[in-house]
Amino acid sequence: MPARGKHRRPRSNAFTRGVLAAGTGGAALALPLTVATTASAAAPAQAVGSVQSAPQSAPAATLPKSTNYTVVSGDTLSSIARKHGTKGGWQRLYKDNRAAVGDNPALIRPGLKLKVTGTKTPAKKASTKPKASTATQASVKTYPDNLDGWIRESLDIMAQKGIPGSYNGIHRNIMRESSGNPLAINNWDSNAAAGTPSKGLLQVIDPTFAAYHVSGTPYDPYDPVANITAACNYAADRYGSIDNVFGPY
Template identity: 35%
Template sequence: MTDINSDYGAVTSGTDRAVSGLPTRADGKPAGPGVDPRLTAAVGDTDEQTRKGRDKVREGADKAKKYTKGLSDIQDEAGRGVRDVSNKSSMPSMPSVPQSSPAPQAAAPTPTPAPAPSMPSTPAPSGLATIDPGLLAALVEASQDRAAVDAAEGIVPGLDGDPASASSATSPQNPQPLDVSQVSLEEYPGGALSKEQIAGVIDQALTINGVPNDPALRAQWQELYQHMAAGESGGDPNARNLWDSNATGAMMPDGAYANSSRGMWQCIPSTFAAYHMGGTSTSIYDPVASAAASMNYVMDRYNVSPGGQGLDAFMARQGVGTASYQGY
């Protein structure tokens, strides 16, 4: 038995030789004179059969050549793949990592808290004595009690008299009108002021408005504004009016309507803004700012001069020295 191999070139050349050895086709010309017509017909039939057989052989040979060419292409492609693999096999292989089962987890030890660092003891500076803890506690308690009493009386530690007066000017100032949107509704931190505290506020507001330092003149202003403070707010810097004709507009965060009168001398926000004095806060509840704006308004609206002209008439209007009071 002949061994089967992949010499596709030999198959192709053999097929070509077989095709070339086939008999040629008759030329189809009529036979010459003296030839038996039956012989001519027989030869013609033979030629036709030969032609058909040759065509089948040639068709089969063509198919065999195509099949052989396909097998050859497949073999070449396979050979190239083998060569590529052979070339890549020279690359160093990655070391394999052995897979091991995870070790059982041991219970985490309970952390031991680190000891707190010890602070080096420092001797007290010379001249200082150690205070008995009991005495220190008594001093702190007494200080807290004093602060509570002061707060109830409207006194803030570190300030003399009115808590708000320290933030206001102590010299003559010019008017400083505000836009209404700039008026602050921040409330006064203390309660109602005493007559002495109100006197300090009035005196500071008179200086801001340029009233001369004439004791008699200032005594009149003091009497007027003490009377007005009692009639308008009862001496409460955080007073607000929720019922008169000015109490209109939206409810504001301070619990009063937008146009409500506010403060010790009951200015409405638009009046406070228009007659605001420089050197004072923008809070309508600030006693000094409220007094200064109120005085500026009175001088302009009722023709009262800083020197006292028109002051007597306005005091009479307000019912100073009587039990009556009229708003302004």
């Protein structure tokens, strides 16, 4: 998507209009807690002849874990990086596995072996067995890790932020701009020539993404949910809603 006041006419090419092997999903954000500490009082003197225990060492800091991952149908580098908490996102994952992936990070095949460095273990499926006092536990909404899930998660965030738009309006524009490829990039138009190629599901250029990024979403124009919400925020400001966009915008 060009910056305000600029228009472009997208055209199809093999990379930007290709069908992905998989997609990415939204990820929950964990906020660090700061714990205040106070100086402890000095320990009382040991009695003569008593044995003083050695001070315990502080627990070691959690380090990123390296593991091997086998690509399955529906995966993308972005979704794999999310699941494992890879610092640096899909770009780091691609850098570490470029020899195996090849020159096109948007195309990964099922069965491909990847080395993944992350800070968390992918969540396991929740048990279907009922638990005691579940009525008092707050439910957490989850979304499919695919185009449908990305749009629905974006719509929920947009509703919280007061950004207008409908499922059909978003889906229609995504299919025109990227064919549903979250890693799509336009390297041929005037924006690309100026050094700001259009990126992601709704083809947002970096300056527009920065100006209309929606808090609570990753600061990554290739992230599906972040890309959709930023683009819809821009469309709302310029056209009233993404539903009013039917061509290059």
